Amino acid sequence: MSAVPDKLRASLAALALLTSIGGGTWAVSEAARLESERNAYIQAVATDPTTSAAVKVAMVMGSYYESSGKHIGTPYVDKLGKGQPLTVCNGITGEGVVAGRWYSPGDCYLLERKRYLQAEREAQALLTYWRGYDPFVQGTFIDFVHNKGSAHLAASTMRRKANAGDLAGACRENPRWNRGTVKGVSTVLPGLQLRGDANDEICREWRVGGMP
Structure with a gap:
């Protein structure tokens, strides 16, 4: 059973439909077609010629993980x-x-874009084999840096395994990053567990031109 939620799968398939990431071999569902037509954020991500495929993947992933694709129009306090x-x-x-x-x-895209470009630069600087990675692999590392920070990647077993040539082992580190602080106590958070499990699968199994 896939660890990637259906909504995230449809959003990434919509991105593939709108860009060259698809490679012509994706089995695009009706949900993905509808998402590509109605989701203004994905359209903004897909049509920006100045960002890499990896940044596009990471931004669509982040859109799901942080708000399930539903942008909140006015700032709120994250309790x-x-x-x-x-x-x-x-x-x-x-x-x-x-x-x-x-x-x-559109405002959200512009606000987030520079942060993802910075995360891409930081991930690339830390990972020896970056240029050989598929955009889906790169996207999971960018998502990690965007969410956890480059200092955590720099000191991680994930980075050590990746730079030793063990990409699958590095991908499998994602589910371990599942804890947050709630009322001063380190706690496993369901959202972070979902993010880690899905990123592990995407990192190890998804590749440009198709998905499992």
Whole structure:
């Protein structure tokens, strides 16, 4: 049974439908076709010629993990996050997040894009075999850096295994990153567990031109 939720699978298939990532061999479901037509965020990701396929994959993944593809128009207080930060779009905090402002899917894309480009640069600098990785593999590493930070990747067993040539072993480290702090206590969070399990599968099994 796949660890990748149907909604995320449909969103990535929609991205494949709109870009060259598909390679002409994806079995695109009706759900993916509808997603490609109605999801303005995926359309913005897919049609930007200045970002890599890996960044596109990571941004669509992040859209699902952080908000299930549903952008919140005005910033809200993330009560599960450390310090309960002001948050908008797909889990974005800090610079550019203005209380009371309405953020459209297009606004969210522009706000998130520079963060993902930075995550791509940081992941590439840390991983010896980066250029040989498929965009889906690269996308999972970018998602990791975007969500956890480059310092965590730098010090991780995931990085050590990847740089030793054990990509499958590195991918399998994803499910271990499943804990967050709730009321000062380290706790397994279902959302992080789902993210880790799905990223493990995508990293090990998905490749441009098709999916299992």
